Amino acid sequence: MPRVVVHVMPKPEILDPQGKAVAAALPRLGFEGIASVRQGKRFELEVEGEVTEEVLATLREAASTLLSNPVIEDVVALEVEDA
Amino acid sequence: MRIGVVTFPGTLDDRDALRAVRLAGGEPVSLWHGDDDLQAVDAVVLPGGFSYGDYLRAGAISGFAPVMGKLVDAAKGGLPVLGICNGFQILCETHLLPGAMIKNAHRSFLCRDQPLRIENNRTAWTTEYAEGQVIRVPLKNQDGQYVADDRTLAQLEDEGRVVFRYVAGATHGPAGFEANPNGSRHDIAGITNEAGNVVGLMPHPEHAVEAGFGPDQPGEGTRTGTDGLGLFTSVLRSLVA
Numbered sequence: 001m002p003r004v005v006v007h008v009m010p011k012p013e014i015l016d017p018q019g020k021a022v023a024a025a026l027p028r029l030g031f032e033g034i035a036s037v038r039q040g041k042r043f044e045l046e047v048e049g050e051v052t053e054e055v056l057a058t059l060r061e062a063a064s065t066l067l068s069n070p071v072i073e074d075v076v077a078l079e080v081e082d083a
Numbered sequence: 084m085r086i087g088v089v090t091f092p093g094t095l096d097d098r099d100a101l102r103a104v105r106l107a108g109g110e111p112v113s114l115w116h117g118d119d120d121l122q123a124v125d126a127v128v129l130p131g132g133f134s135y136g137d138y139l140r141a142g143a144i145s146g147f148a149p150v151m152g153k154l155v156d157a158a159k160g161g162l163p164v165l166g167i168c169n170g171f172q173i174l175c176e177t178h179l180l181p182g183a184m185i186k187n188a189h190r191s192f193l194c195r196d197q198p199l200r201i202e203n204n205r206t207a208w209t210t211e212y213a214e215g216q217v218i219r220v221p222l223k224n225q226d227g228q229y230v231a232d233d234r235t236l237a238q239l240e241d242e243g244r245v246v247f248r249y250v251a252g253a254t255h256g257p258a259g260f261e262a263n264p265n266g267s268r269h270d271i272a273g274i275t276n277e278a279g280n281v282v283g284l285m286p287h288p289e290h291a292v293e294a295g296f297g298p299d300q301p302g303e304g305t306r307t308g309t310d311g312l313g314l315f316t317s318v319l320r321s322l323v324a
Binding site: 010014015017018020021066067069071072 | 139140143147175181182186187188190228231
């Protein structure tokens with residue numbers, strides 16, 4: 001089954017408290033030299049049948065309607081992977 | 084007057100909201116997220132909690148529940164709707180109110196009795212208060228930081244749609260968050276839509292409706308606070324008017 005991967009990230013101008021928490025923990029574990037961290041989400045959607053342009057348009061709509069909130073997040077990538 | 088309170092999977096404060104409606108003199112009506120039916124109620128409260136475990140984003144999945152389709156249409160038609168905490172998040176996710184909530188800027192869950200200034204006493208839920216009055220109600224959340232773009236914030240301010248603003252006087256909290264408990268833009272605790280029938284706020288007025296079970300009221304004693312009752316008596320009065 002072909003798979004479509006959707007990446008969602010907090011908007012650049014929105015403070016990312018989760019990313020900040022991760023960034024603060026890294027040096028405590030000895031991981032140095034990382035200037036900042038931003039944390040996003042990855043969705044893997046398995047698609048029934050072929051991934052046509054029409055299917056992709058529907059998935060883009062799903063990504064901007066449910067998978068992300070456009071007030072605080074951007075869909076930064078939507079990629080088709082062949083299984 | 085029949086006031087509905089919606090229960091979603093993971094809702095916590097529906098019983099408290101039903102009780103607040105009863106103490107205010109209304110008839111509480113339980114509504115179920117999976118029912119495509121508002122049971123002819125005169126107003127609706129979306130209570131607090133962690134509906135759907137806050138999966139995806141707080142309030143995101145609840146926004147598409149069957150009862151919400153009916154509620155969004157009714158709210159656009161003027162039905163008074165109050166969203167408390169998770170209910171506020173749901174109202175933002177359904178775009179009945181602008182903006183969104185993200186994690187508290189200090190990244191911790193915070194629970195405290197929170198002073199709020201009434202900035203707009205002309206909504207369906209705030210007519211029993213005086214403008215500028217400071218009330219004290221419990222606040223308890225992790226994703227309480229209200230954010231919106233600058234244009235939306237300017238519009239909310241220009242149109243007087245900020246209803247509740249955080250002010251100093253809480254008993255405790257992380258350093259730097261004495262007044263504003265979570266980093267919310269413009270110290271916003273609650274807002275309304277253009278028509279004034281839909282109101283959302285992060286703090287919990289339904290936990291401050293009965294002496295003995297409310298927040299501590301400085302100078303009056305522990306658990307004596309009933310400042311939250313005014314939201315529920317306001318809507319009952321606005322329905323009669």
